Amino acid sequence: VEGPENKAIYSGKELDSVYLGDRAQPNLAAVATAAKAAASGTLTQQEQVDAGKVLFTGTCSVCHQANGEGLAGVFPPLAKSDYIAKDVKRIISTVLHGLCGKVTVNGKEYNSVMPPMNQLNDDEVANILTYVLNSWSNPGGRITADEVKKVRAQPVTAQKAEH
Numbered sequence: 001v002e003g004p005e006n007k008a009i010y011s012g013k014e015l016d017s018v019y020l021g022d023r024a025q026p027n028l029a030a031v032a033t034a035a036k037a038a039a040s041g042t043l044t045q046q047e048q049v050d051a052g053k054v055l056f057t058g059t060c061s062v063c064h065q066a067n068g069e070g071l072a073g074v075f076p077p078l079a080k081s082d083y084i085a086k087d088v089k090r091i092i093s094t095v096l097h098g099l100c101g102k103v104t105v106n107g108k109e110y111n112s113v114m115p116p117m118n119q120l121n122d123d124e125v126a127n128i129l130t131y132v133l134n135s136w137s138n139p140g141g142r143i144t145a146d147e148v149k150k151v152r153a154q155p156v157t158a159q160k161a162e163h
Contacts, residue, residue: 045130049131051124
């Protein structure tokens with residue numbers, strides 16, 4: 001091997017583009033805009049949707065796919081989801097605490113594990129879920145950071161997968 005030493009090659013630094021490919025999102029402007037608006041109390045639903053889309057792409061789309069259709073037999077769809085439509089607020093707990101066991105979504109049974117996404121802050125969870133609610137023919141609506149905060153503060157109990 002010839003050439004100048006390049007310590008970055010063996011630095012251990014990870015690049016999202018290596019693992020996420022075209023899902024890597026270097027432009028987090030929508031997330032920053034939503035965070036600033038939330039801090040000033042002027043956050044709009046559209047700002048949440050825009051930020052949520054970016055966060056969903058980097059956090060959720062590997063399993064649930066960019067189109068929200070999931071992976072047949074493995075990860076349930078979020079698109080046109082009767083599971084979401086039945087109880088919109090339940091998805092807050094699902095994201096924060098995960099889900100384990102059988103769940104029926106759109107007439108199909110899934111028996112997998114969704115790990116808790118509790119590394120996300122309340123605003124991020126609210127933005128992702130607002131994006132999901134307003135995408136792929138879901139019922140629409142808005143999840144607030146305060147709603148997420150309340151669910152996060154509740155004692156964690158085993159969430160049974162049910163439909």
